[in-house]
Amino acid sequence: MPRYRLTIEYDGIGFHGWQIQAGLPTVQAALETALFAITGDPTPVTGSGRTDTGVHALGQVAHLDTRRDWTPDRLMGALNAHLRPQPISVLRVEQTHPQFHARFDARRRRYRYRILNRRAPPALATGRLWHRPQPLAADLMHAAAQALVGRHDFTSFRAAECQAKSPLRTLDLIHVHRQGEEILIDLAARSFLHHQVRNIVGTLVPIGQRLRPVAHMAEVLAARNRVAAGQTAPPDGLYLVDIAYEERT
Amino acid sequence: MPRYRLTIEYDGIGFHGWQIQAGLPTVQAALETALFAITGDPTPVTGSGRTDTGVHALGQVAHLDTRRDWTPDRLMGALNAHLRPQPISVLRVEQTHPQFHARFDARRRRYRYRILNRRAPPALATGRLWHRPQPLAADLMHAAAQALVGRHDFTSFRAAECQAKSPLRTLDLIHVHRQGEEILIDLAARSFLHHQVRNIVGTLVPIGQRLRPVAHMAEVLAARNRVAAGQTAPPDGLYLVDIAYEERT
Structure with missing residues (x-):
């Protein structure tokens, strides 16, 4: 399964932070919903770490695996189209090595x-x-x-x-x-x-x-x-x- | 009647521009509503010019006259308190000469x-x-x-x-x-x-x-x-x- 690294901008207003919480709008949940719509597969997203309710990101990083190969360009376009009008924007998508870990590899x-x-x-x-x-x-x-x-x-x-x-x-x-x-x-x-x-x-x-x-x-x-x-x-x-x-x- | 000059910041989102229009939220209407609440008198506000729906201002200028004397400081504090939570902020209030005109004197x-x-x-x-x-x-x-x-x-x-x-x-x-x-x-x-x-x-x-x-x-x-x-x-x-x-x- 190819692994992708995402760089993400978001407005913390209106989100209960990064991390998925049942019944609450979060950035991670919005990304996973968009990925499910695009790929048809449940696709967990691992962030570099949590941000609290109301905290903004100019360059949050996350990784994910997909069953099928996507060009980074198409995945980025599809994600931004599905995320609209939520204030989350995927700035970059890169295919990365399968061991890359957004949280544990952060220096x-x-x-x-x-x-x-x-x-x-x-x-x-x-x-x-x-x-x-x-x-x-x-x-x-x-x-x-x-x-x-x-x-x-x-x-x-x-x-x-x-x-x-x-x-x-x-x-x-x-x-x-x-x-x-x-x-x-x-x-x-x-x-x-x-x-x-x-x-x-x-x-x-x-x-x-x-x-x-x-x-x-x-x-x-x-x-x-x-x-x-x-x-x-x-x-x-x-x-x-x-x-x-x-x-x- | 003392004349005051205001410097005003506003977010154009949510306003039908500067100029008063019946039944629509405008920046001029919001300022006049706040001034009426503060002074008890209908107080027209004259801006340097109109801005369109959605256009922002970092330093719009306007003038107004009040029946009573206000220290600029108190007028500014009262205006910002009454304007809240609308995205309009009065950055400066100065008492000016009675012929100052926000529109005609702009250079x-x-x-x-x-x-x-x-x-x-x-x-x-x-x-x-x-x-x-x-x-x-x-x-x-x-x-x-x-x-x-x-x-x-x-x-x-x-x-x-x-x-x-x-x-x-x-x-x-x-x-x-x-x-x-x-x-x-x-x-x-x-x-x-x-x-x-x-x-x-x-x-x-x-x-x-x-x-x-x-x-x-x-x-x-x-x-x-x-x-x-x-x-x-x-x-x-x-x-x-x-x-x-x-x-x-």
Whole structure:
């Protein structure tokens, strides 16, 4: 059976996240419904990982097997035609080696969090960013965030319902900068704990507002206690940007 | 009566354009309804100009008079509170001189048109750009567009229902460039004819696809005939960016 790798963009608004849940609209369910319509076979889709309700993706990756051979081009066209008008778009389809695994082979996941930092609420990007009207100092947020880079116990930033065996994660990069009215927070790691990005963002905001010192972030990390961190930022501003995979020989 | 100048962002989706029309949701109607709720007085709002159904604004300008004095800050907060959850956001409120006129004093209007130029349809920006899957050469579009700069008879790019007395307009600037998967077309003029921007964009696209030569644009302009130009591009990709006003002494 040929295996295909998909790169997928979706709008988190209106979906109960990536993963199939009985009776709820999810991205995975929409893809599997479209694939069944196209191939006539039940076709499970394996994503690189879940995204929560309301979280967006610019480059989610998934793999699937089909009984018949499809040209990647035809499969992409058929998928996008069947997915319409749902806000899911298949950006790329590639035939890949039969051992490729979208989840286990992922080596680096990149996320971006967008904050709209102006007094007036958003009219054009409702549900697509977090509106914080108080002025935020991106440079202070960036300085504070550097305490998180490297291998750490991220218990303070982990959701109670997180299913990972270990709270140890290696954060490769966190970068905070202002672009016009927006504060953009870029992160990269092999993997993230549940709500890790949103809890980091929720902890950075009071530092950007100068309600907490830059050193606060290192203290929260060292506390290894969810209570030490800030609020969980809403899913609206969170984007799964892309996923890098190991090159196989 | 104090006069206020508003700067307004709105999402064209869901509105029948700017201008009040009986029984239809429009941006002007939403603003006047909010102002009546706030002030208790019928308060007409005068915009810099109309925008069509589906056209967005990042910086529409309007003026209004109130019977009582309001601090700009309070008026802005009250307006945004009353407008919620409609996708209209008042970005700035300034008290201005009593002769300021949002329409007649405008000296330069800037528009941007966004084309998504990739095979896959948009998932995150549906209704906010025009999807053109065939590759477009931004450099050819830019070269062709330069024929339009200056004072010309724009009859070829004017909607049949255009109410302007003269088809003469002075286009100050048209700039086409690629930004990742998007083709951005920026235009500036003191004023535009009805559908002028959308008809220009619809004429540029076949040039970008190499179906028409660069010289085609000058020929269409010289024809002074709407039939010579291309299709009217959809409103989805069109943004009123901002409006510059004469400085008064």
